[in-house]
Amino acid sequence: MLSKQNACLSILRLYALPPDELFFKWEAFVLNHLKPSKSGANPVFTLENAKELHKEIQREALAKRSIPGAGRTPIGTHQAGSMAHKPANGSVKRQSGISSGLEFLDFNPATPSAKKPRPSSSLSASNPARQPKQEPASSPFSLPPTNATPRLEALARLNPSIKTEQIGTPEKEGSNSVFSSPSALTPAGSNQFHSRTNALSTTDTLNAHLEPAPIPAIPLSATSVKGRITFSAGADPKDYAYRYMFEKVSERSEVLDSRINDLATHLLSAFPSLPEPADPSVPTSTQIFTVGQITIDPEQTTSKLNDHSLVLQTSRIVGAGGRIPIRFTEGCKVRGGPEGVGSVGLFSGGVWGFMGRNGSGREFWVDEVLIPPPPPFSSTPASEILEMQHGPKMGSQPVSVFAASGPFTLDADLEYEPLEALVEEVKRCRPDCIILMGPFLSSAHPFVKSGNLTLSPTEIFQSKISSRLKDILDTVVGSQIVLVPGVRDLITDQVCFPQGMLDRDVVLPSKRVRLLPNPCLININEVFIGISSVDTLFHLRKETFFKQAKEAISTETSGGGGIGDLMAGVCRSLLHQRSFYPLYPVPIEASADVNLDLTHYDLLKMETCPDVLLLPSNLGKFAKIVDSVIVVNPGRLSQRSSGGTFSKFVIHPIDKESLISSARSAAGAQAGGGGLGEEGDVEHEAFGRIRVDIVRI
Template identity: 40%
Template structure:
């Protein structure tokens, strides 16, 4: 339909005044295109919205557009939810959806638990990918948008104990141990204990880093009455069951460990062996199909230097995207950063929401007009001023920040998949926190696991391996005091921090963990780990997946770190 014919439709169903407003006509055209509506449908939607909120049918103006978009988005979400069908588990996603033609519209789906469902969204233009993500039903969204600052001490302690007890079950099964012991009980025979590494009281109050003399093991109430016992590592302490060639193990506050040794009554537990944690199940092979190939651009905020709000790096990236047209754009916050000096000093003449719409929503819609088959994924940060949920784990941004059904709003952290390739992503700088807290203990290996290829043993790979082995997007506890403002950890809801939700779920094929540490892309065990760093530093990552290849996805993935020109 031509612009003039569309204007006549607007005049017929809305009014001549609306048809005379070029900006309003443009907005109506965008909504009709994005949500597959006729002008008549759009008018009926506005009349219903206006009457339900004010009991009268108001004049349609530019100020009415955001409310109408939000209504259309909610209606689309409800329609999609009614068509949801089971599609397998996230870790080992069933491949029925992957075998479908990629000419169908975008498949959306849930990931809050390990069970994922898919749904078809009516979008303008066919999507290049089949996407499965967090559940979008009302109950799942409400559970992610939980009330914070209402934690009770008992609930926190139960959540901490539950994590120890879950690992205790895994370790018993893996090493075929009949009974686990209490580290505080004096014994003559060696016993196996499971607990959490903590700093001793003196070191924690002085701000000292974890070291061999300050190691303390905290047991759960079920296995050791929750007591804390100092542990001693000797030169003869060995590591059992780890990957051959690692040469040691990373310890940090919050790490769950299994130790074999004895408490001779001297007030400490003497460690003979450190038992490596059971490995997470390897990813299932994706469908071997050339049509499942896709490209993904990954960028993380801040998107502008601290001294301004001009967002030049972001605009430069968008220019590149309009020419390369990746199938997926993964963007992690902070979008409007609370730590930006201009924001902190109040040197801004628009609301943060208006700034986000102008800089991100409008620009992304322009990108999607030029690349209609692309999908955009947005993950917030606890430093985002536009988010009213400034805790970790964090719910997705409000529906008003989407603006297009091809712009997907995801929680922080989250698991999702694209064409059968599973991803895990968070905007929290967990690598930097681990680097600051980790104590790497070298020790001889006993009965090591022989990997298919030589494992990466550099510092960054070891930090990423801690995340994978501890099965958590943020395995540190407590958060380092000087970095607490970057996380705002809600322990009671740490269930949402799990990298895998069950023993049967697989480790992600790709783990995206942006950090202020130097950018990199590495294969760690069976996962590709990407740190694109921050766009304000001029770097971002581009991932290419070849549908054809060897068994695992990591062998079909190539990743490059680019620098803005």
């Protein structure tokens, strides 16, 4: 006998729907297709309504099948759409298209000979919202017990005559349970991660002649418990407590103007023989010098820069903010780059100086491109470095730093297994500092996008990440942890760039956990490190137009130059533009990953050149020296379905005798009335004494 109960169970089985989703579909069906009674009461769930609901669900399934890339067809959809169940008398024939909605009611869940749909192992990976991963009961992302859950309560509200015991837990093969077996729901990504064979192998090493960091003994003294390194960061939380999406066009214009004028000042300081900048739109037969920002010609059909789409925009002081197309002469030269490069990388938003002329008044023809100089390196008094490196804290031993970038979990689950593997390596090696860059819980994770979560983002962070960080603090005595958020992080209210630090209440109330903004500049002892979790390298590499040009004046570059290396040229652009994100406007396809707030551009500036730049990217992982700066892309700790990479830094101390000599010279100058001055300041020259290893997790 047909009943509403059998109708519901058949729909659940045919379309692999959880009971609560069927209830939501019923509510949507009532709102869209059924009218309330005259008394205002909601429509009652009847057998006729069940037939109409089945037709509506079937239409949705067929519509998804007709859309390319719309996802996999739910289990049983092909049976309901084109091959209805045939009763024993054979009166129902095979049909195509949308069925009448009656055939599925001929299926009796109690019939022993009823064929159970084969569980699909790919369903859980392609649609985790419908088939969540079956995990232990202690996991916050596991299926709740099926004999007393909100899912069954939703089904009971749909039809009070259905008892929750009839759905129960998954039974043995051949049963008529609406849930697939747990083995069919186990994601393949976790198995691949555990079966990896190259764990903790090194893929790339910079300065391999330097010794790796020794594993220190467990500190017992009170001094060691406080930590060996001296950590400092100049970020002020008040600077990042701003309201985003309140930008004004006038404020953006002022920021762009100010940036052009600042780099013009640096160009005039680097090349004293240059004349004052002139307006490039004014026709002239003589060569002039001008400064401006590169943009793309809006009249061009292409969105990429090329020889015919370059437009120069000046500041209000130089050219009244006007724009003019620029072209390059055949013998165009470049000045200010490293020796042997022979090209210049141009991108929208970058600022350069140009020597040339505008003979027709319509185009500015460039004879020479002038690259802005990088910011100066910082220096530290020799006495301070001597105390930090060779004092009782460090004891002339190197500093060990780990750096890793999110995501920290696989796409198949939210168990954070790569992070757990990193924690185990940290506990074994006991580094002085661990730098973790977001996203920690990304809005792009499949579970988040599908809504397949049973805990809030804060609860997930505290149960899966904070607990592991606490394990590090308890085990690795004296270590310090640095947390830098990502723009796609769900655990922060600020989703723009520059981005404020994480909330202390969300993380850990420990002084050894440093919460920093994105981007940020920090000091570990004397070494100056710049950090940004935005994939600036990928965006720049994609948007940069490399123009071949001869060298006007050869300049020597110490500490490595990356000659002929396009990636080194992209890294060099960040230094010469003095910004963590010099692109403007942000590429449309990357806007969700940046959310640039231009009015707070000052927070993206690099006024001092860092010794190390940490720039995680989806590009190939690397560690290289660019203009005396160590630039490192540690990669991602998780590569969707497998483990990724992280980086290890070993900062060796400066020679003790040279520091003592510099300190004595400074003391003598001070005694003579000259003060410390430059004689006591020592350049870090970190590029020659830092070893970097890119390691697989």
